[in-house]
Amino acid sequence: MGRDLTLSMCEGQLGYASLTAGRQHDDQLVADAQVWAARHYDTPSPVAAMAQCCQLTERSFLRRFKRATGQAPVDYIQTLRVEEAKHLLETTDLPIDTVSAEVGYAEP
Structure with a gap:
C-alpha cells in the first residue's frame, strides 16, 4: 500500500514538473x-513565507524571483493553485468550495 500511495503522489506531482522547471x-x-x-502553495501568504524561507526581505525576494523566472512569485503561486485545483476537480468528486480551500483559497 505504501508503494501505491507513493506512486500516486508522484503521479499527482508530474503536472508541476514543468512549473518548477x-x-x-x-x-x-x-x-x-x-x-x-x-x-506549500496552499499556505496563507505564501510569497511572504517563501521570502522568509530564503532569508530575504519580501521586496528583495520579489525582485530576485522575477529576475530568475520572468514571473512574479504571486503569479507562480496562482498557477500552482489553479493547476492543482484542475487536477482535483478532474480526479475527485470534491465540491468546488472544498477544492478551493484545499489549494489555498479561503473563500471560493
Missing part, C-alpha cells in the same frame, strides 16, 4: 523557493 535559471535560492512553493 519553468524558465531555466541558475539561481539556486529561487529554485529552492520553487520547490517549497510546489509543496
Whole structure:
C-alpha cells in the first residue's frame, strides 16, 4: 500500500514538473523557493513565507524571483493553485468550495 500511495503522489506531482522547471535559471535560492512553493502553495501568504524561507526581505525576494523566472512569485503561486485545483476537480468528486480551500483559497 505504501508503494501505491507513493506512486500516486508522484503521479499527482508530474503536472508541476514543468512549473518548477519553468524558465531555466541558475539561481539556486529561487529554485529552492520553487520547490517549497510546489509543496506549500496552499499556505496563507505564501510569497511572504517563501521570502522568509530564503532569508530575504519580501521586496528583495520579489525582485530576485522575477529576475530568475520572468514571473512574479504571486503569479507562480496562482498557477500552482489553479493547476492543482484542475487536477482535483478532474480526479475527485470534491465540491468546488472544498477544492478551493484545499489549494489555498479561503473563500471560493
